[in-house]
Amino acid sequence: MARRRLTTDVAIVGAGTAGLAAWREVRKRGREALLIDPGPLGTTCARVGCMPSKLLIEAANAFHRRLVLDEFGIQGGTSLNIDLPTALARVRRLRDGFVAGTRRSTEAVGAALLRERASLLGPDRLAVGDCEVHARRIVLAPGSRPIIPGPWRALAASRLLTTDTLFEQRDLPERMAVLGAGAIGLELAQALARLGIEIHVFDLAPALPAVVDPVIGESLLACLGQELRLHLGAEAELTPTADALRVTNGTVDVAVERALVAVGRRPAIDGLGLETLGVPLDEHGLPPVHPETLQVANLPVFLAGDANAARAILHEAADEGHIAGINAASDSPEAFCRRTPMSIVFTDPNLARVGEVPQDADQGVVIGEVDFSRQGRARAAQHAYGRLRVYAEPKTGRLHGAEMCVPAGEHLVHLLGLAIHRQLSVHDLLGMPFYHPVLEEGLRSALRDAAGKLDSRRPASDLANCPSFDIEALD
Amino acid sequence: MARRRLTTDVAIVGAGTAGLAAWREVRKRGREALLIDPGPLGTTCARVGCMPSKLLIEAANAFHRRLVLDEFGIQGGTSLNIDLPTALARVRRLRDGFVAGTRRSTEAVGAALLRERASLLGPDRLAVGDCEVHARRIVLAPGSRPIIPGPWRALAASRLLTTDTLFEQRDLPERMAVLGAGAIGLELAQALARLGIEIHVFDLAPALPAVVDPVIGESLLACLGQELRLHLGAEAELTPTADALRVTNGTVDVAVERALVAVGRRPAIDGLGLETLGVPLDEHGLPPVHPETLQVANLPVFLAGDANAARAILHEAADEGHIAGINAASDSPEAFCRRTPMSIVFTDPNLARVGEVPQDADQGVVIGEVDFSRQGRARAAQHAYGRLRVYAEPKTGRLHGAEMCVPAGEHLVHLLGLAIHRQLSVHDLLGMPFYHPVLEEGLRSALRDAAGKLDSRRPASDLANCPSFDIEALD
Numbered sequence: 001m002a003r004r005r006l007t008t009d010v011a012i013v014g015a016g017t018a019g020l021a022a023w024r025e026v027r028k029r030g031r032e033a034l035l036i037d038p039g040p041l042g043t044t045c046a047r048v049g050c051m052p053s054k055l056l057i058e059a060a061n062a063f064h065r066r067l068v069l070d071e072f073g074i075q076g077g078t079s080l081n082i083d084l085p086t087a088l089a090r091v092r093r094l095r096d097g098f099v100a101g102t103r104r105s106t107e108a109v110g111a112a113l114l115r116e117r118a119s120l121l122g123p124d125r126l127a128v129g130d131c132e133v134h135a136r137r138i139v140l141a142p143g144s145r146p147i148i149p150g151p152w153r154a155l156a157a158s159r160l161l162t163t164d165t166l167f168e169q170r171d172l173p174e175r176m177a178v179l180g181a182g183a184i185g186l187e188l189a190q191a192l193a194r195l196g197i198e199i200h201v202f203d204l205a206p207a208l209p210a211v212v213d214p215v216i217g218e219s220l221l222a223c224l225g226q227e228l229r230l231h232l233g234a235e236a237e238l239t240p241t242a243d244a245l246r247v248t249n250g251t252v253d254v255a256v257e258r259a260l261v262a263v264g265r266r267p268a269i270d271g272l273g274l275e276t277l278g279v280p281l282d283e284h285g286l287p288p289v290h291p292e293t294l295q296v297a298n299l300p301v302f303l304a305g306d307a308n309a310a311r312a313i314l315h316e317a318a319d320e321g322h323i324a325g326i327n328a329a330s331d332s333p334e335a336f337c338r339r340t341p342m343s344i345v346f347t348d349p350n351l352a353r354v355g356e357v358p359q360d361a362d363q364g365v366v367i368g369e370v371d372f373s374r375q376g377r378a379r380a381a382q383h384a385y386g387r388l389r390v391y392a393e394p395k396t397g398r399l400h401g402a403e404m405c406v407p408a409g410e411h412l413v414h415l416l417g418l419a420i421h422r423q424l425s426v427h428d429l430l431g432m433p434f435y436h437p438v439l440e441e442g443l444r445s446a447l448r449d450a451a452g453k454l455d456s457r458r459p460a461s462d463l464a465n466c467p468s469f470d471i472e473a474l475d
Numbered sequence: 476m477a478r479r480r481l482t483t484d485v486a487i488v489g490a491g492t493a494g495l496a497a498w499r500e501v502r503k504r505g506r507e508a509l510l511i512d513p514g515p516l517g518t519t520c521a522r523v524g525c526m527p528s529k530l531l532i533e534a535a536n537a538f539h540r541r542l543v544l545d546e547f548g549i550q551g552g553t554s555l556n557i558d559l560p561t562a563l564a565r566v567r568r569l570r571d572g573f574v575a576g577t578r579r580s581t582e583a584v585g586a587a588l589l590r591e592r593a594s595l596l597g598p599d600r601l602a603v604g605d606c607e608v609h610a611r612r613i614v615l616a617p618g619s620r621p622i623i624p625g626p627w628r629a630l631a632a633s634r635l636l637t638t639d640t641l642f643e644q645r646d647l648p649e650r651m652a653v654l655g656a657g658a659i660g661l662e663l664a665q666a667l668a669r670l671g672i673e674i675h676v677f678d679l680a681p682a683l684p685a686v687v688d689p690v691i692g693e694s695l696l697a698c699l700g701q702e703l704r705l706h707l708g709a710e711a712e713l714t715p716t717a718d719a720l721r722v723t724n725g726t727v728d729v730a731v732e733r734a735l736v737a738v739g740r741r742p743a744i745d746g747l748g749l750e751t752l753g754v755p756l757d758e759h760g761l762p763p764v765h766p767e768t769l770q771v772a773n774l775p776v777f778l779a780g781d782a783n784a785a786r787a788i789l790h791e792a793a794d795e796g797h798i799a800g801i802n803a804a805s806d807s808p809e810a811f812c813r814r815t816p817m818s819i820v821f822t823d824p825n826l827a828r829v830g831e832v833p834q835d836a837d838q839g840v841v842i843g844e845v846d847f848s849r850q851g852r853a854r855a856a857q858h859a860y861g862r863l864r865v866y867a868e869p870k871t872g873r874l875h876g877a878e879m880c881v882p883a884g885e886h887l888v889h890l891l892g893l894a895i896h897r898q899l900s901v902h903d904l905l906g907m908p909f910y911h912p913v914l915e916e917g918l919r920s921a922l923r924d925a926a927g928k929l930d931s932r933r934p935a936s937d938l939a940n941c942p943s944f945d946i947e948a949l950d
Binding site for chain 1: 829851883892909
């Protein structure tokens with residue numbers, strides 16, 4: 001049976017964050033487009049990613065706070081109780097609200113939304129259900145999926161959870177394993193522990209893989225080690241038993257009722273037909289993609305979002321859809337400067353990083369550091385812990401990057417993000433107002449520490465002289 | 476009896492934040508100095524200001540949070556109880572730690588610290604106890620005191636509190652008045668209310684005097700009105716009764732056990748002898764002070780910190796001591812650029828302001844606005860309320876200022892503070908990374924709102940084009 005033929009200016013595969021951004025850019029430029037996604041609609045972020053995890057984390061942190069209430073003179077904190085089914089139902093209720101918002105904007109696409117799976121037939125054609133779509137340009141944004149390593153795939157889905165299924169649980173057991181201590185593993189492990197579950201975290205890596213600077217890694221490890229049983233440096237093996245899962249790594253052997261697999265996500269490119277593009281694919285099956293145009297080789301094809309495995313976080317996926325959409329709608333692709341790299345892991349303390357963190361501390365970078373355990377405002381709020389480091393160019397003081405595990409790290413990293421984006425120096429930042437008492441004063445201590453180590457002498461004042469000033473000499 | 480004569484390079488009156496900063500700068504430059512303060516030592520900030528208020532506020536907010544625990548699935552929140560004597564004892568215990576730190580650095584001054592009251596005898600001489608101090612330069616930094624309006628001074632100190640006495644209370648009554656809805660009045664009123672005390676706030680002003688933009692004022696009023704009984708727009712009168720204080724303003728008439736007077740602070744210049752300087756004094760008894768050198772007229776005298784009534788907040792007092800100290804130790808005074816003005820009131824939501832806020836919204840300024848009641852992350856944390864506005868130059872998009880009452884306003888205002896300090900535009904800020912989901916995305920919405928209203932067309936992308944890029948044209 002011959003397929004029905006559809007033609008369009010731009011075919012967009014995937015109605016996630018990247019695909020939706022591409023759709024908007026293409027339509028804004030007056031081009032026709034088809035948006036192709038078999039569902040579920042609503043974006044990875046809203047359905048199974050950023051939003052439900054933050055909803056769970058906020059509940060967990062609210063419950064955890066009971067342990068310091070006594071310090072404040074508040075009685076009864078230890079008799080607070082969390083009802084996990086209610087907590088999980090709230091996560092779904094609010095998540096469904098976020099998903100509904102995204103779905104509405106997806107469904108507003110109308111007849112141009114094809115709820116089908118797409119498979120490339122070449123650089124200008126796709127099989128979509130019983131249609132063949134011919135497009136002048138194609139934007140591929142199929143997203144990503146949680147990785148489940150081969151040996152574990154045979155285990156019962158009721159025992160082995162991923163972020164696709166965790167938030168669907170009606171209740172959670174007393175003891176769980178989290179397999180993988182990366183960004184997602186760490187923040188969910190801490191949240192689950194704070195909800196009262198005994199959590200065992202396993203990772204092959206001997207240090208926390210989400211951290212670059214070992215000094216920050218040790219500080220975070222010391223904080224998290226108080227709440228989590230961290231088993232690092234050896235591979236975990238899973239064995240199903242009658243009523244549990246046995247997790248062993250050679251030295252540890254625990255029985256858990258469920259395990260959350262958080263060893264990463266991979267591009268959802270199975271069956272996408274990338275091999276029909278006629279360009280070489282790498283060992284992960286991915287074609288060459290230009291990071292500033294998102295163009296695949298010299299083809300009229302763009303690969304955006306998590307699926308290109310480059311910067312698999314929401315704000316970068318949105319940028320990539322935006323770049324791919326603009327370029328798919330224009331006659332020649334433009335290159336866009338990508339954002340200063342930034343990442344936040346929503347543990348408490350927040351692990352956050354921006355710009356470049358030196359892999360090797362001795363490579364001619366000045367490091368300014370501060371320990372938040374003595375920071376005034378952090379002590380007032382009963383969350384004085386963690387450490388922050390800034391990395392600067394020794395001659396000019398220009399900031400290269402920062403890494404931290406501190407309270408309100410998610411905010412401090414944005415301040416540093418602006419500074420690094422604008423190529424500012426340690427001295428430039430020290431000229432801004434720092435109120436009192438705020439956690440930003442902790443950051444200032446790190447900046448002052450760096451300023452004292454720069455090649456140039458620190459100026460007498462963080463306040464600039466007013467050059468236009470004219471005053472009679474004193475006496 | 477002739478006074479003993481002491482000579483020094485620089486006499487510094489007041490060992491508070493400004494005086495201590497001046498001392499460090501003078502000594503760093505190898506000049507002799509005397510630091511004169513009758514005590515109590517420890518700075519206004521640590522003893523009776525920023526620090527104890529924040530300690531009280533953190534306890535109050537921790538207790539208040541019980542009201543949303545139910546939303547998270549946490550049971551028992553409403554049966555939490557606060558023990559005020561314990562809460563107040565914690566405030567004093569931690570405060571004493573902060574004060575001890577400041578006292579230690581003050582006492583390290585050693586014999587150069589004179590624990591006496593000082594009174595000017597002229598622009599180069601001071602009476603200090605039984606000594607006459609002759610100094611080449613004098614830095615005056617005597618600080619400020621809470622204002623108690625004349626008619627109220629006769630009331631019993633046990634009924635009428637100020638920030639000098641509030642934190643010394645062993646317990647607090649069931650009902651209190653807060654007289655004054657400025658920065659200090661508002662943040663302490665909310666804290667006291669959140670500790671379970673029925674609070675009546677009185678202010679002569681018809682709108683919240685701590686806010687400049689009426690739209691932000693209304694938003695804050697709506698938030699605070701749920702916790703406080705706000706009686707604005709009429710003068711309060713106090714009448715002592717047998718076992719209470721009666722507070723009336725014409726329409727309201729309440730009996731309270733204690734009242735906190737928070738109508739402002741005034742320079743502590745009584746008996747300082749400013750009249751001996753031979754320069755005209757204004758209606759408040761203050762001499763002319765140059766804001767960028769802190770020099771008094773053309774005299775070898777500098778007036779720094781709260782006492783000059785210009786920028787009576789800690790980080791500015793520290794800057795002023797620093798400027799006065801540098802200038803007192805040098806041959807000719809230098810002018811220093813002052814910081815971008817910033818203020819934070821630690822209510823929830825935080826009221827915060829930076830840069831210039833237009834008094835009149837129609838004066839050719841573009842306003843970008845965002846309502847935080849629909850902000851994603853704020854909703855996840857169950858604190859979705861408040862409003863933020865940015866003010867920009869219509870032609871260039873350069874940011875003039877911002878005002879807000881939003882969760883984490885204390886952090887967002889620092890990000891905006893850096894932007895305004897560096898004279899950045901709305902577009903410059905939109906180029907930085909914004910992670911997801913964070914409250915900074917709310918700020919970004921306000922920036923985008925402003926960007927859409929600028930005279931120039933908004934560029935196609937917040938991402939800059941890479942000019943160096945060279946790629947073959949697409950097909």
